[in-house]
Amino acid sequence: MHNKIWLSSPHMGGTELNFIHEAFEQNWVAPLGPNVNNFENDLKQYLDHHVEVAALSSGTAALHLALIVIGVQPEDEVICQTFTFSASANPIAYLGAKPVFVDSEKNTWNMDPEYLEAAIKDRIAQGKKPKAIIVVHLYGMPAKMDDIVEISDRYKIPLIEDAAEALGSTYKGQKCGTFGEMSVLSFNGNKIITTSGGGALVCRTKEAKEKSIFLSTQARDQAPHYQHSEIGYNYRMSNISAGIGRGQMEVLDKRIAARRNNNLFYQDIFREIEGVKVFKEPNDDYFSNHWLSAIEIDPNTAGFCRQELHTALKKENIESRPLWKPMHLQPVFENTPYYGENVAEELFNNGLCLPSGSSLTDEDRERIKKVVAENF
Numbered sequence: 001m002h003n004k005i006w007l008s009s010p011h012m013g014g015t016e017l018n019f020i021h022e023a024f025e026q027n028w029v030a031p032l033g034p035n036v037n038n039f040e041n042d043l044k045q046y047l048d049h050h051v052e053v054a055a056l057s058s059g060t061a062a063l064h065l066a067l068i069v070i071g072v073q074p075e076d077e078v079i080c081q082t083f084t085f086s087a088s089a090n091p092i093a094y095l096g097a098k099p100v101f102v103d104s105e106k107n108t109w110n111m112d113p114e115y116l117e118a119a120i121k122d123r124i125a126q127g128k129k130p131k132a133i134i135v136v137h138l139y140g141m142p143a144k145m146d147d148i149v150e151i152s153d154r155y156k157i158p159l160i161e162d163a164a165e166a167l168g169s170t171y172k173g174q175k176c177g178t179f180g181e182m183s184v185l186s187f188n189g190n191k192i193i194t195t196s197g198g199g200a201l202v203c204r205t206k207e208a209k210e211k212s213i214f215l216s217t218q219a220r221d222q223a224p225h226y227q228h229s230e231i232g233y234n235y236r237m238s239n240i241s242a243g244i245g246r247g248q249m250e251v252l253d254k255r256i257a258a259r260r261n262n263n264l265f266y267q268d269i270f271r272e273i274e275g276v277k278v279f280k281e282p283n284d285d286y287f288s289n290h291w292l293s294a295i296e297i298d299p300n301t302a303g304f305c306r307q308e309l310h311t312a313l314k315k316e317n318i319e320s321r322p323l324w325k326p327m328h329l330q331p332v333f334e335n336t337p338y339y340g341e342n343v344a345e346e347l348f349n350n351g352l353c354l355p356s357g358s359s360l361t362d363e364d365r366e367r368i369k370k371v372v373a374e375n376f
């Protein structure tokens with residue numbers, strides 16, 4: 001049997017261990033230290049030097065703190081894209097707040113601005129103005145940010161960007177992760193760069209960053225003893241993880257180029273197959289890091305369905321995965337308000353994510369191409 005080809009594997013650049021050795025030599029083996037500060041600074045320089053970045057233990061922790069800093073309280077409503085990973089929505093529930101899910105549109109697979117506005121109007125008419133909007137840039141594809149930012153401004157509802165999958169993606173030249181009141185990045189093992197596990201909160205002001213770090217380090221008041229006036233969390237990134245992150249930042253541009261190249265590879269091998277669409281940018285306003293490459297199969301035209309391709313790949317030890325199951329269809333979010341039609345649901349039914357790692361070799365791509373050529 002051939003080696004397994006994974007959907008998205010960690011891909012070290014080579015200098016990560018230098019930063020970890022440094023941490024050991026200086027005994028900064030703790031959730032603070034020079035790697036943490038320098039990794040934050042690397043991210044700030046990369047994204048936009050006007051933003052402030054707090055390195056945290058995960059993207060999920062970052063989203064939790066974003067909601068707290070924005071002021072979301074128990075029973076408040078928070079609008080969230082339905083077509084996403086559960087980590088986008090779970091932190092709403094951590095706070096005892098209520099999600100309201102919104103469907104996607106077909107061009108970017110992300111939040112549909114029309115349903116977003118319909119949801120806001122209807123919630124207001126029912127007497128409850130949503131406290132925040134969580135938009136996601138799924139698989140690295142930027143959402144329709146002009147429209148979404150405009151709606152967030154017009155209704156004065158703060159926007160949180162879940163850019164966990166979109167580090168390096170841009171919309172009209174602006175980096176994803178810099179549009180929101182607060183934005184979330186993830187450095188989990190499967191993301192475009194990794195710290196083995198970690199995340200970051202991108203803030204607009206120094207005050208918001210300081211507040212986030214205060215909450216992420218157990219909310220200790222200024223006092224010689226341990227004094228607390230607020231509930232705190234243990235969400236800071238460790239100096240060892242941040243060392244991995246510093247090494248990874250040196251190769252981020254290469255990782256983006258490699259994943260974009262995978263997307264071109266899939267466009268090439270599916271070009272002749274009717275009924276299969278490779279997910280790509282709708283026009284030049286969008287630049288996706290193509291964290292994961294995905295296809296949508298119309299089984300009537302293609303003559304095969306996504307399960308058949310999944311099975312054929314699996315037989316050759318190649319991983320693939322259905323697109324995210326929408327949150328409004330998840331048992332845990334049963335009876336949650338939902339605005340939309342069946343765009344996300346159809347994507348879930350007919351879509352498949354294909355191996356997309358930056359470490360895929362030509363040999364790996366040949367194996368994938370062969371499965372497609374021989375079976376479909």
Ligand SMILES: *Cc1c(COP(=O)(O)O)cnc(C)c1O
Nearest residue numbers: 058059060085087088164186188
């Ligand atoms: C990975 C991911 C998260 C969560 O990040 P973690 O660092 O794994 O907690 C949140 N949202 C989306 C869309 C993700 O893909």
